[in-house]
Amino acid sequence: MQNGNLGILIFWRRLEFGLGRPKESPGVFSHHLEVMCMGQYLVASWQGLLQYISKNMFGNGYYYWHLTELPVQRQNKWGEIDRKLIKKYDGIIDKFKRHRRKAKGEANFRYIRFEQYVFIFHTLGTLPDVYDDPFYDVRENPFILKISDSVSFKIRINGDGKVNVSFTTDTYQGFKAMLHNVAKTQNAGLLKKTFSHINGIPSPAGVLRQKKDLVDYVIRQAEKNQLRIGDGKKKRKMNRQDFWINTKSKTVKVFVDE
Structure with a gap:
């Protein structure tokens, strides 16, 4: 061992x-x-x-x-x-x-x-x-x-x-780099999907605070890269409703034989 x-x-x-x-x-x-x-x-x-x-x-x-x-x-x-x-x-x-x-x-x-x-x-x-x-x-x-x-x-x-x-510093900075690079592709749908994957990770209080910081960061990146969402003339800037965070901490099954 x-x-x-x-x-x-x-x-x-x-x-x-x-x-x-x-x-x-x-x-x-x-x-x-x-x-x-x-x-x-x-x-x-x-x-x-x-x-x-x-x-x-x-x-x-x-x-x-x-x-x-x-x-x-x-x-x-x-x-x-x-x-x-x-x-x-x-x-x-x-x-x-x-x-x-x-x-x-x-x-x-x-x-x-x-x-x-x-x-x-x-x-x-x-x-x-x-x-x-x-x-x-x-x-x-x-x-x-x-x-x-x-x-x-x-x-x-x-x-x-x-x-x-909380996320370790390396993990948190890695997520920021990933969101930065996806925003540069100017693909709003992909950016939403990428953040959704991050949001799928469990959210203890420390992680939740970091996710909220990532929302602020991704919105800034979306605006910096002039990302717009919607169809035709109804396109708009990306905002918090595009990067929704589940603030409730879900209790999961722990043991195999529960």
Whole structure:
């Protein structure tokens, strides 16, 4: 198994907005029957992963995280590895046991996996003797969730203790460059479609603010390149109604067996 770099999870795959969990070979999830009593841990999509890590983990004090990438060539062993790691850290427990552990000053652990990527999170508290894997504190270094080679999210804890999710600087600047280049083609329809793809990405508060900034930017670029929209004599300048943003944060399914 290979440990991930500090603050970085890499999904080397082509991003398709709205992409769900890809199909895997039959039998990959057969071990579910053996660990159903442990609870849910297999994440269904990268959208669910982003939501769960930011809200349920970092948002609930599970500040410490560990990442391991399982070898793809040993996919038939993933279930066995799951069971061993869940047992090692007591990574799936009910709420009453969590409360009892917290009352005794012990750290609580949570185990999840998305495809070959294993995450283990834990809270503050006394650590078990088996604690021998590298864990990192999101309060000290932002957690970077890289969905593709061009789209990444930065998750950090603000000074007020709240979780902030935003595009990384590279991703944000990449979107600006893309919109700039499309605007230069003077194809209003293509510009709207390009922004719509960006708008399809989940919108936590930090991302939503960046999308609003991108709307201001794309309108300026549309005007700079004299883009007009409409038919015949009714053509008009492009405006905010052409670059609508969904301001509601949609809750998505997290686990495969929900």
